[in-house]
Amino acid sequence: MTGFTSASPENHPWWRLSDSATEFPQHNSVDSLPLLVVESPLCRSVIAPQGAQLLTHTSYGRTTSNNDQLLWLSPTALFVRGKPLRGGVPLCLPWFGPHNEPGKPQHGFARNEDWQLLGAQADSDGNVVLSWGFGQYASQPHPEFPWRFSARLTMTLGTRIELGLEIQNCDTSPMPLSWALHSYHPVSDLAAVRVRGLAGCDYLDNTRQLERRRQQGDVQFNGELDRIYLSVPDEQVIATEPALSIRGSNCPSAIVWNPGHAKAAALADVGAEHGREFICLERGNAGTNALSLDAGASHRASVSIGVTG
Numbered sequence: 001m002t003g004f005t006s007a008s009p010e011n012h013p014w015w016r017l018s019d020s021a022t023e024f025p026q027h028n029s030v031d032s033l034p035l036l037v038v039e040s041p042l043c044r045s046v047i048a049p050q051g052a053q054l055l056t057h058t059s060y061g062r063t064t065s066n067n068d069q070l071l072w073l074s075p076t077a078l079f080v081r082g083k084p085l086r087g088g089v090p091l092c093l094p095w096f097g098p099h100n101e102p103g104k105p106q107h108g109f110a111r112n113e114d115w116q117l118l119g120a121q122a123d124s125d126g127n128v129v130l131s132w133g134f135g136q137y138a139s140q141p142h143p144e145f146p147w148r149f150s151a152r153l154t155m156t157l158g159t160r161i162e163l164g165l166e167i168q169n170c171d172t173s174p175m176p177l178s179w180a181l182h183s184y185h186p187v188s189d190l191a192a193v194r195v196r197g198l199a200g201c202d203y204l205d206n207t208r209q210l211e212r213r214r215q216q217g218d219v220q221f222n223g224e225l226d227r228i229y230l231s232v233p234d235e236q237v238i239a240t241e242p243a244l245s246i247r248g249s250n251c252p253s254a255i256v257w258n259p260g261h262a263k264a265a266a267l268a269d270v271g272a273e274h275g276r277e278f279i280c281l282e283r284g285n286a287g288t289n290a291l292s293l294d295a296g297a298s299h300r301a302s303v304s305i306g307v308t309g
């Protein structure tokens with residue numbers, strides 16, 4: 001099956017193969033994409049090999065509630081082979097945002113292509129650990145990106161989501177690199193949501209031609225908001241119900257996005273009625289935090305997402 005190294009990952013009581021037509025019949029999509037479903041005592045997660053994209057994650061970790069959704073998948077997300085999937089944690093790679101050469105795909109191509117499942121195992125804490133590889137351009141570059149590179153994404157799925165990313169420049173000259181783990185999170189009331197942990201940080205405002213500004217206090221949402229925060233502290237908190245903590249290591253940028261009413265209405269895979277259900281709080285290297293990766297060098301980063309407390 002596409003996206004898996006062998007016919008299927010080894011059978012295990014905590015994971016199984018499925019597809020998008022079975023798991024998301026209400027989405028009425030063009031294609032039925034293969035999916036991996038994790039069902040363990042700690043969580044339920046659905047992952048698409050296309051983009052190694054975690055789509056949903058229900059954590060059973062709290063005593064006060066046993067059903068916390070850490071991610072938002074758009075109810076109108078469309079499953080189409082080779083097209084971005086709206087929600088969960090798409091990975092923007094090897095560039096974040098629009099490319100300065102016209103015609104190249106927004107947020108790179110790694111989210112639109114199949115990754116290979118390199119390993120699946122349960123660790124001693126009851127987490128399911130999945131390792132995904134993107135190695136098809138290690139020896140021959142992608143037509144849109146003239147550097148040979150490879151990437152590996154490790155997902156540790158339990159009461160929290162732990163994502164570990166390693167990107168290697170397999171080429172002989174320095175490789176430009178920007179990226180983000182573009183996570184979508186559900187919010188109970190967009191007007192009341194606050195993002196903590198960014199006060200005092202500079203940001204590039206994508207609603208004002210990337211004008212540089214400084215954040216005063218918590219981030220609030222009153223219409224479209226699209227910002228690349230630079231050199232941020234390791235942890236941000238999305239104050240909603242339940243509050244979520246997002247901790248990043250080696251990913252100095254935090255991109256905060258909600259399309260606002262008009263742009264949500266114009267996005268077929270969001271729609272006016274769903275635009276207030278989520279915010280994105282993405283961690284990575286973007287804007288002036290973009291990297292140049294030396295020949296042969298690797299960049300390692302991690303992001304951890306969970307309910308606070």
Ligand code: BG6
Nearest residue numbers: 084106107182206226227255257
């Ligand atoms: C965010 C960007 O990261 O992703 C926004 O800051 C962009 O500018 C958004 O609109 C969604 O991008 P896409 O390509 O998934 O629709």
